[in-house]
Amino acid sequence: MAWRLEKKQAVRGLSRLLLASVAGGVLSLGGFGTQAYAQAPSAVLLEHVRLFDGTGTAEQDDMAVLVQGPRIISVGHSGHVKAPKGAQRIDLSGKTLIPGLITDHSHVGVVSGTSVGAENFTAPVIKAALDQYERYGVTTVTALGLTKSPLFDDLRRAQHADGATGADLFGVDQGIGVPGGMPPEGMVKVGKDQIFRPATVAEAQQAVRTMASEHTDLVKLWVDDFRNGVASQKPLPVMKPEIWQAAITEAHNQKLRVAVHIHDLDYGKRLVAAGADIIAHGVRDEPVDGPFVTALKDRGVWYIPTISLDEATYLFAEQPEILNDPVLKAGLNADxxxxxxxxxxxQKVAASPLAKASHAAVAMNQKNLLTLYQAGVKIGFGTDSGAAPVRIPGFAEHRELRLLVEAGLTPLQALTLATSQAAALLNLSDRGVIAPGKRADFVILEADPAENIAAVDQIAAVWRGGVRAAGPLVPR
Structure with a gap:
């Protein structure tokens, strides 16, 4: 993805402070909080490790990965990768190394604890979430809207810098919703400066131009009546076709791609026909059909299932024993x-009509995901984590991998979606695979995910930009 940097004084100062702090081994960036990081030597050779390189090919045993600075220098069998004099050697016998996970659909600064609202769009809240993603092995996050400029733009640039701590950050400036409709103002409670709600074609075009001037990575549209499969739910107003068409056309004029929030197949079809580039949620109301599959393939449209979004609606209410899971506890605050x-x-959540509808949505989403995957549609990876308190950053991504496997994918196929495919959706060629020249973003697991996808929970260490950043996820 091309990254366009503005030479703003505030951004230069932010980046200098970030890099100076990392050089000293400690990050201390105003309200970002303080976190100690291991100081990386000039070169590190990780050897005798089982390797999943993210390309979808089989794992390889007894491999070595040479890292120098923020990049991977060499990959090969142990004993065949030459390390420079003085390089640190780390024996990873019995462990598995995978690329850092990448989410194509999450949110930051919307939630803090159990609260949702504009007051949470602050540097400390966002940085805490990025640190949590990193602890779970999610090294790149795409915030798909509900952001505030210039804060989001400054944070995004800072996270791109070599030596930055916490997950790297990409995303959508603001996004485009509907007056009185999605995203629901009474539920999301974001400020008016965090989303555009155009009522006319001209307003939609201007919203896109504003987002482009802020160097948004994508344009986001919400097209949904928010009934979520509950027949008794009163529908919200839906974006008019002339508005979404104007926004998509203007985005393409600005050389920007468009991601669209949908729930139903009908809107999915209509938005793909209108030129949408990314379907940002799975179809959950009915089975996908041949024309939709063909349209996605012919137009090269990406599809992000976000199965765990609906599971999170009922998971913690119906399975209280999950509170004993140390992997959940690692991301669970007191509230x-x-x-x-x-x-x-x-009891209230489990008895709600939405819980029943969410079970049906998960099953339909999984069925449709498998159909589209087997048909060769381009599939990304995301969860909508951070958009609601129950969608817990990092933990949601681990749940999504399980749900992909339950849908019929093999563990390595699911991991491929969450690594190289997720990077490809973002047009990021520098990450998502373990190969020379790529970013040294990777996760070291205690167990083999090819045998059981639950191995992703057993994180021994996370490396971000060539530095051991976090781990283990669960203290031993």
Missing amino acids: LQKQFSDPAWR
């Missing part, structure tokens, strides 16, 4: 712990 432990909350 959420209290909410999930409340029997009244669990």
